[in-house]
Amino acid sequence: MIDWTDRHCRYFHRLIAPKTRLYSEMITTRALLHGRNPERFLAFNPAERPLALQLGGADAAALAECARMAEARGYDEVNLNVGCPSDRVQSGRFGACLMAEPQTVAAAIGAMKRAVRLPVTVKTRIGIDDSEGYAFLESFVERVADAGCETFIIHARKAWLQGLSPKQNREIPPLDYSQVYRLKERHPALFVVINGGIASPAAALDHLRHVDGVMIGREAYQNPYSLVAFERAIFGTDGHPERSEVLDAMIDYARDQMQSGVPLQAVARPMLGLFNGMPGARRYRRTLSEAMHRPDAEPEVIAVAAAAVMAGPIRAAA
Numbered sequence: 001m002i003d004w005t006d007r008h009c010r011y012f013h014r015l016i017a018p019k020t021r022l023y024s025e026m027i028t029t030r031a032l033l034h035g036r037n038p039e040r041f042l043a044f045n046p047a048e049r050p051l052a053l054q055l056g057g058a059d060a061a062a063l064a065e066c067a068r069m070a071e072a073r074g075y076d077e078v079n080l081n082v083g084c085p086s087d088r089v090q091s092g093r094f095g096a097c098l099m100a101e102p103q104t105v106a107a108a109i110g111a112m113k114r115a116v117r118l119p120v121t122v123k124t125r126i127g128i129d130d131s132e133g134y135a136f137l138e139s140f141v142e143r144v145a146d147a148g149c150e151t152f153i154i155h156a157r158k159a160w161l162q163g164l165s166p167k168q169n170r171e172i173p174p175l176d177y178s179q180v181y182r183l184k185e186r187h188p189a190l191f192v193v194i195n196g197g198i199a200s201p202a203a204a205l206d207h208l209r210h211v212d213g214v215m216i217g218r219e220a221y222q223n224p225y226s227l228v229a230f231e232r233a234i235f236g237t238d239g240h241p242e243r244s245e246v247l248d249a250m251i252d253y254a255r256d257q258m259q260s261g262v263p264l265q266a267v268a269r270p271m272l273g274l275f276n277g278m279p280g281a282r283r284y285r286r287t288l289s290e291a292m293h294r295p296d297a298e299p300e301v302i303a304v305a306a307a308a309v310m311a312g313p314i315r316a317a318a
Contacts (some may be wrong), residue, residue: 004221008262009270010048011253013220015246017227019235021050023215026081028094029057032066042073052077054123056084058094058104060111067112067120078112080105082124085159085166096159099128102140106147113148121151123195123215126179127158134179141183145190153193153215154180170218181210201233208234223276243274247306254299268292268302280309 010022027041053070057063067078084095098105112120127136157173175197184192193213204214228240254267275281288305
C-alpha cells in the first residue's frame with residue numbers, strides 16, 4: 001500500500017476499527033537511513049497502535065538498523081515486504097523478486113531477529129513468474145522460517161515481475177487460496193495470515209476456518225467503514241463510532257495537523273470512501289476532492305462535503 005496507508009490514513013482507520021492491527025506503507029531502508037526526513041515515514045500517533053512498520057530492502061545490516069529504529073519509536077512489529085512487484089521496487093532488488101533469493105530473505109530475517117525483541121514477520125506472494133505450484137511457496141517459507149520467522153502474511157496470487165503493472169498484479173493473476181490453506185495445514189506451528197481479494201466479513205470468517213488471520217487491503221481503503229462489519233464478525237465487538245463521530249474526530253485531527261503545516265488533502269484523502277454504497281456518496285467524494293486541494297481549504301470543508309449524504313448534524317467548529 002505504498003503512498004496509501006500513511007499515518008493520516010491509519011489514524012482514520014483506527015477511529016473506525018479499534019482492534020485491527022494496522023500496517024504502514026512499505027518504506028525502504030534507503031528512505032530511513034539515507035533520506036532527508038526519515039521521521040516523515042516513522043512518525044505515528046500512539047492511537048494507531050497496535051502498529052507494524054513494513055520495510056522494503058535486501059541488505060541484512062540495513063534492515064536490522066531499521067528494525068532498531070522501529071523498536072525505539074514504539075512500533076509493535078516489523079514486517080519485511082517480499083511481495084511488492086513494482087518496477088521501482090525490483091530496481092532496488094527487493095520486494096517480490098526476493099522470492100527467488102530465499103537465502104537473502106533468511107539472512108535479513110536472522111539479522112532483524114537478533115537486532116530487536118519485536119516480532120519480525122514476512123509478507124509475500126504464493127510465487128513469482130513461472131514458479132511451479134505449491135512446492136515453490138513451501139520451499140521459500142521453510143527456508144525463511146528456519147531463520148526465525150514465525151508469521152507469514154501471504155497474498156494468494158503470484159506476482160509477475162515483467163509485463164504487468166502493480167495494479168494488474170493485484171487483479172490479473174488468479175487467486176489460489178488453497179495454497180495458503182495447505183501451507184497452514186502442513187506447518188501448524190506457523191502463524192499464517194491470508195491476503196488478497198477479501199471483501200466481506202463472511203469471506204474473512206470462511207478463511208479463518210483454515211488460517212490464523214486475514215489482511216484486508218483494498219476493501220479497507222476503498223470502503224473504510226466496512227471495517228466496522230469486519231471487526232464485529234471477527235472480534236465480536238460493538239460500540240463502533242457512527243460516521244458522524246468519525247467525521248468530527250477527523251475535523252479536529254485535520255485542524256491540529258494543519259497547524260503543523262500538513263495540507264488538508266493529506267488528511268482528507270483517505271476519507272473519500274467513507275460513504276461508499278450510500279446515496280449521495282458520489283457527490284460527497286466530488287465535493288471533498290475538489291475542496292481539499294484548494295490552497296485556502298479549511299477542515300470545515302469535510303463537514304460541507306458530508307452534508308451531501310448525512311441528515312444529522314456534524315460538528316464543524318471547535
